[in-house]
Amino acid sequence: MAEWIIRGGSVAGPRGVEFADVAIEAGKILAVGRDLNITAERTIDASDLLVLPGIVDVHTHPVYLDDLESLPITAAHGGITTVIHFAYAKPGDGLMDTIHRFREEAEAVSILDFGLHGGLFDPAHQSHEIPLAIDVGVTSHKMFMTYAKLGWMTDDYQLMRTLDILGRVGGMGMVHAENGLATDYLEDKTNAAGEDPLDVFVATRPAILEAEAIHRAIAMAQVAGCSLYIPHMTAQLGLEVLGRARALGYRVFAETCPQYLTLTEAALREQGPLVKIGPPLRSESDRLALWQGLATGLLDTIASDHAAKAKTRDDDFFAAAFGSPQAETMLPLAYHGGVGGNRLSLKRLVQVMCENPARIFGLYPQKGVIQPGSDADLVLFDPHANVQITQAAQHSNASYTAYEGMSVCGAPVLSMQRGEILLENGEVHTDSRRGRFLRTKCGNATIADLKSRQ
Ligand SMILES: [Zn+2]
Structure with missing residues (x-):
């Protein structure tokens, strides 16, 4: 007898979408199939x-x-069951101290299972700890090629050195790819000329300087023999660079985010600082190129880049922080724009939001797939629900959503993590703190492997 059986839903399994039942026992998926002849303690009707x-x-x-407690709660309201957080090691922080601190705190308060990426702000004094991080299951490490004025930028010497270390120990490099010094110059020039920062924001961070940094990072990773993951791709020009690297057989994975798939630079006029994000929102043709990139397999993943900052529409644009709350709205927006907009099949949506992220970071098949033996992490999604997105209905601590008033078709109605109900009737069960730390393992997935499953 199983603990749960979910009857009659359209199940997005590894081979595609089919009507099936899903039986769950001891936190794992026990069986998937049509009209399963299994009795269960509890049944969920998923017709x-x-x-x-x-x-x-x-x-x-x-x-x-x-934070580590509240981010998983807003994420869970959006159908997310696993997160990989960036553990930011600021200058003066040790990498391992940072990783231990994030892990201990998250184990105490997170409702979601979680992994960690290292985030190195000062690789000159932190990269030597990467082999230790790999040993404890933190195998992907990010550096910034931008934000020089903020003191966050890694120069090419330290980037090359860190990718070299990562390549030797089987880790994965990650970069925020924008040319930091060039964008800082453009910003200084426009500030000196007294131009409105809102007017020139995108022009001081043009797509070609993002594409240049992507190319530079790919080149260095290739020299280092290191695999690379490029978060938040935004532009057609970046996709062209990525396509060339893929054609050459380089091991480069790439992500885009719901904000770049949904909004364009036109939103800056309407929302000002609320949509100040880096890299910036771009043109309509870039937005459409990103959907195309997901459909063709050039882009591998959609992830949220959730960074809820305190800001209002009326704040000084230049002083406002980069980032926005995105986790809770990500699945509805991606479903609405992708499947609803006939840009992605449901199978492909599941690949880029579940299977590929799990594969790239070595969590597959524990996570990211509905098949016997996998963790019973599921989301029941109503494709017919019409929902208007409002900040009031969100669970982030941010005072706004970038999608206020937008209507989308499709909403998560129930989710489970390891066979226990997480989201139900619009509420997330937060009573038990039960997130577990997940060791990542970058190095198993290959581009050819991801492509062959499309
Ligand atoms: Zn980010």
């Missing part, structure tokens, strides 16, 4: 619903308004 693997969001920042 008219989609049964998806829990969403694996590999790009979250739990160090702002939403």
